[in-house]
Amino acid sequence: MGVYRGCECLYGGVCRGCECLWGRSIGAMSAYRGAWVSIGAVSAYRGLFLDDTKVKNFITCFKDVAFLAFFFKRLEPNRSGRYEAEFPFLSPCGGERNFLRCEDRPIVFTHLLPPPDPPSWLLSYCGGGHRLAVPFQPQSLVMLPENGRLYHPAPAKSGGVGLVRSALALEWSSGGAFEFGGGPTQPPTHFLWGGQRYRLTEELLPLLRGGEEVAVPLAPRQG
Incomplete structure (x- = not known):
């Protein structure tokens, strides 16, 4: 898949809806270069990861089926006007955006x-x-x-x-x-x-x- 960078908060810098998962707003994470997520798999399936995960393997990827279904059913091309080159896809979650990049295809x-x-x-x-x-x-x-x-x-x-x-x-x-x-x-x-x-x-x-x-x-x- 690729690499997933969490969410961009649209609530004035306070990450509300995804606080339980990410706990940080994008405004406070300059190292993320404007997004939070990363998904990773090309010729071999590896899974969905937060972008700053150093070791990407089965242990560190997201495995909750309900969350994965929620995330990927909402996946769409990133035409938000933000980070489109770095993160070609996003998965909206209420007022938040989960940005995604991948090595080949997101699916x-x-x-x-x-x-x-x-x-x-x-x-x-x-x-x-x-x-x-x-x-x-x-x-x-x-x-x-x-x-x-x-x-x-x-x-x-x-x-x-x-x-x-x-x-x-x-x-x-x-x-x-x-x-x-x-x-x-x-x-x-x-x-x-x-x-x-x-x-x-x-x-x-x-x-x-x-x-x-x-x-x-x-x-x-x-x-």
């Missing part, structure tokens, strides 16, 4: 969840279990040639595309789920899943490369 898919009542599997992201999950769309998986990472559609509000955790991508790759019709040096062309062979659409590539945004609709989640 990191970590686990594939078996279907409950509906027939579709779910991809869970950012440690939220079933609270943060989208229907798995095998045909929309795409490997970016520039970095070799695997991506999947994510909620449009948080950027429309998320990174697949390296461990999950490796599990699929080592299990022979990908077919490389263009040769071993080219991105995969097909994905084998659930007894079916899916041709990969690569429809996320324009969005990943920073071109014109392409809306890749998520399959409706049932149940």
Whole structure:
């Protein structure tokens, strides 16, 4: 994921709503350069951290599922006019703003969840279990040639595309789920899943490369 810097207080320098979590207002933290948060995961999922956390690992990351669901369901591009270059995303919390930066994408898919009542599997992201999950769309998986990472559609509000955790991508790759019709040096062309062979659409590539945004609709989640 990336790195999260807490909250910017909008109440005259007194951090009210998030005092129990952060205990400090941004006005008193010049070392934070104007925000407080940090989330961290690229090819490996690491989690959500306060930006000044020196050792970032499973022990120091946020693990409360309710908080993670609250944070990431409200995540959106930072168009506040403040710290946009340093923190491209923010998660509003009442009158406060939680600023976020990440090494690659803020949404990191970590686990594939078996279907409950509906027939579709779910991809869970950012440690939220079933609270943060989208229907798995095998045909929309795409490997970016520039970095070799695997991506999947994510909620449009948080950027429309998320990174697949390296461990999950490796599990699929080592299990022979990908077919490389263009040769071993080219991105995969097909994905084998659930007894079916899916041709990969690569429809996320324009969005990943920073071109014109392409809306890749998520399959409706049932149940």
